Amino acid sequence: AGLPKYRVKKYYQTPVPGIALGLGWSENGGVPLYVESVVDLYQPSAGLRATGSLGDVMKESIEIGYTYVKRYLELNVDPKNKFFEKNAIHIHAPEGATPKDGPSAGITMITSLLSLATGKPIQPNLAMTGEITLTGKVIPVGGITEKLIAAKREGVKKVVLPKDNRKELEDIPEFVKEGLQIYLANYYSEVADVAFNETPTLQPVEIKTRKSID
Amino acid sequence: AGLPKYRVKKYYQTPVPGIALGLGWSENGGVPLYVESVVDLYQPSAGLRATGSLGDVMKESIEIGYTYVKRYLELNVDPKNKFFEKNAIHIHAPEGATPKDGPSAGITMITSLLSLATGKPIQPNLAMTGEITLTGKVIPVGGITEKLIAAKREGVKKVVLPKDNRKELEDIPEFVKEGLQIYLANYYSEVADVAFNETPTLQPVEIKTRKSID
Amino acid sequence: AGLPKYRVKKYYQTPVPGIALGLGWSENGGVPLYVESVVDLYQPSAGLRATGSLGDVMKESIEIGYTYVKRYLELNVDPKNKFFEKNAIHIHAPEGATPKDGPSAGITMITSLLSLATGKPIQPNLAMTGEITLTGKVIPVGGITEKLIAAKREGVKKVVLPKDNRKELEDIPEFVKEGLQIYLANYYSEVADVAFNETPTLQPVEIKTRKSID
Numbered sequence: 001a002g003l004p005k006y007r008v009k010k011y012y013q014t015p016v017p018g019i020a021l022g023l024g025w026s027e028n029g030g031v032p033l034y035v036e037s038v039v040d041l042y043q044p045s046a047g048l049r050a051t052g053s054l055g056d057v058m059k060e061s062i063e064i065g066y067t068y069v070k071r072y073l074e075l076n077v078d079p080k081n082k083f084f085e086k087n088a089i090h091i092h093a094p095e096g097a098t099p100k101d102g103p104s105a106g107i108t109m110i111t112s113l114l115s116l117a118t119g120k121p122i123q124p125n126l127a128m129t130g131e132i133t134l135t136g137k138v139i140p141v142g143g144i145t146e147k148l149i150a151a152k153r154e155g156v157k158k159v160v161l162p163k164d165n166r167k168e169l170e171d172i173p174e175f176v177k178e179g180l181q182i183y184l185a186n187y188y189s190e191v192a193d194v195a196f197n198e199t200p201t202l203q204p205v206e207i208k209t210r211k212s213i214d
Numbered sequence: 215a216g217l218p219k220y221r222v223k224k225y226y227q228t229p230v231p232g233i234a235l236g237l238g239w240s241e242n243g244g245v246p247l248y249v250e251s252v253v254d255l256y257q258p259s260a261g262l263r264a265t266g267s268l269g270d271v272m273k274e275s276i277e278i279g280y281t282y283v284k285r286y287l288e289l290n291v292d293p294k295n296k297f298f299e300k301n302a303i304h305i306h307a308p309e310g311a312t313p314k315d316g317p318s319a320g321i322t323m324i325t326s327l328l329s330l331a332t333g334k335p336i337q338p339n340l341a342m343t344g345e346i347t348l349t350g351k352v353i354p355v356g357g358i359t360e361k362l363i364a365a366k367r368e369g370v371k372k373v374v375l376p377k378d379n380r381k382e383l384e385d386i387p388e389f390v391k392e393g394l395q396i397y398l399a400n401y402y403s404e405v406a407d408v409a410f411n412e413t414p415t416l417q418p419v420e421i422k423t424r425k426s427i428d
Numbered sequence: 429a430g431l432p433k434y435r436v437k438k439y440y441q442t443p444v445p446g447i448a449l450g451l452g453w454s455e456n457g458g459v460p461l462y463v464e465s466v467v468d469l470y471q472p473s474a475g476l477r478a479t480g481s482l483g484d485v486m487k488e489s490i491e492i493g494y495t496y497v498k499r500y501l502e503l504n505v506d507p508k509n510k511f512f513e514k515n516a517i518h519i520h521a522p523e524g525a526t527p528k529d530g531p532s533a534g535i536t537m538i539t540s541l542l543s544l545a546t547g548k549p550i551q552p553n554l555a556m557t558g559e560i561t562l563t564g565k566v567i568p569v570g571g572i573t574e575k576l577i578a579a580k581r582e583g584v585k586k587v588v589l590p591k592d593n594r595k596e597l598e599d600i601p602e603f604v605k606e607g608l609q610i611y612l613a614n615y616y617s618e619v620a621d622v623a624f625n626e627t628p629t630l631q632p633v634e635i636k637t638r639k640s641i642d
Contacts, residue, residue, distance in 0.1 A: 060267065064310070068252075071255060
């Protein structure tokens with residue numbers, strides 16, 4: 001509403017636990033999609049509330065992420081961490097007037113929640129996109145080219161994508177991929193590896209663009 | 215949205231309790247339809263939550279399956295297993311942006327829930343389709359040809375179908391059935407037999423395709 | 429509805445804790461947008477109710493503000509203040525028949541709630557506009573020119589705007605900005621600084637209007 005379309009956002013200059021950067025996709029191209037999680041104080045019980053003009057698919061995506069992250073924290077990170085048992089959470093996607101939908105922020109939601117629960121901020125200049133299933137498989141999403149362009153415009157240096165989107169990367173022009181470290185994740189644990197470690201175990205891929213027949 | 219239509223999914227390389235493979239049917243042909251069940255932690259009471267852009271008929275199908283599986287576990291599997299009494303469940307059909315509907319995932323839902331409750335993974339390379347009634351009768355469904363094609367594309371070797379779909383199998387070309395072991399189930403116990411045993415009691419059927427009159 | 433369009437409101441002659449002045453924006457231009465918060469007596473538990481013909485985006489904006497202000501009060505103002513733990517709140521945007529929507533009253537809502545919780549009235553002749561994120565970042569809004577015109581009509585002397593709207597100020601004619609002290613806030617703490625201190629730490633900005641090329 002009256003704002004330039006491609007305003008660089010860079011909302012968060014200092015890394016704060018609970019803030020994650022996803023990548024959305026609209027008719028106008030890719031867009032940075034920030035996600036914030038905070039503790040929702042004085043609630044009678046644990047639970048999750050979500051805001052940000054979210055469509056039904058994104059709301060379900062948050063439910064899935066919430067169910068997943070509770071188990072992931074207990075089984076894979078720290079069984080003694082009772083954060084989700086003890087706290088109600090409020091998760092929000094800023095720019096409240098902009099409708100947002102789709103499942104591709106699944107891994108972003110989980111990473112935001114995990115960051116909040118552990119108190120560890122997410123690596124800076126990192127963006128991610130990928131649908132999550134209830135058992136932690138990262139499945140492919142659309143709009144990869146547009147999302148990479150949006151990521152670069154926002155100053156992103158590292159991107160996590162679903163491994164099953166590898167094929168699309170062969171069709172994306174080199175100049176789009178240039179300057180981006182691209183990580184392909186098959187399971188959520190690989191996303192967490194990149195999100196929370198400056199030098200992750202997972203290595204970035206180098207995927208050459210297919211030459212057109214000449 | 216921007217993804218190739220017939221991407222082979224094979225989301226799950228290792229068998230995990232709670233993951234079942236159904237077969238869906240749309241205007242574009244058959245599709246693999248994965249179902250995942252997990253424990254929904256820190257809920258105040260037992261119950262079931264479902265996500266995955268499910269239509270009303272599929273939501274009811276899950277309710278029916280949930281009612282059925284609780285009794286089935288207690289009466290037919292293990293009266294001491296208090297899993298459903300003690301846990302809240304979240305069941306999800308991945309690819310959150312794809313609307314899903316219909317009753318034909320009934321036996322898949324039950325098998326997913328039963329697998330979670332017993333901790334036994336479902337046999338690999340097995341797919342199933344069939345509507346369930348509240349008393350465990352498996353009743354016929356549509357799109358058998360398309361579903362078998364989708365199953366083969368996904369690498370499936372064994373398929374469970376409703377016994378009352380036997381007639382349709384006579385009209386399906388041999389090359390579609392080739393390489394598939396087809397089990398016909400009349401009651402849910404027969405589905406469980408095939409789902410949880412490498413060498414089930416139920417035997418696969420060999421149904422010749424009817425020759426056209428010459 | 430039967431009222432002159434640009435009636436000066438000045439509803440509140442004496443500063444009362446809980447009353448804040450925002451700036452709205454409609455097709456007819458900018459409008460003063462008052463917000464009132466009071467304690468909602470005899471409720472069974474803490475919580476918040478909102479009225480005033482509010483659209484979905486504004487309702488979510490209030491939820492966000494409520495989550496934020498509870499933590500802000502505890503962490504940044506007074507950890508011993510248990511106001512939000514002990515009280516249910518009713519927040520209202522007067523002129524109940526006029527539909528209101530959008531996220532730009534975010535910082536106004538928070539300031540109203542904070543004023544109520546601390547018992548400190550907001551500085552007189554101060555208006556504000558800005559969307560808030562869940563972690564307290566103030567993000568840009570539309571209609572800045574129209575809102576400044578409405579502010580001056582209402583007798584406002586000081587305005588708080590999002591820092592990321594600085595660019596828009598370069599395009600607003602000098603006569604609109606004349607007589608207004610404009611504060612640019614990046615985080616909510618800067619809004620509070622201006623709202624509750626007669627001589628705030630934050631300094632007003634002087635932004636020259638860009639000359640058109642001659």
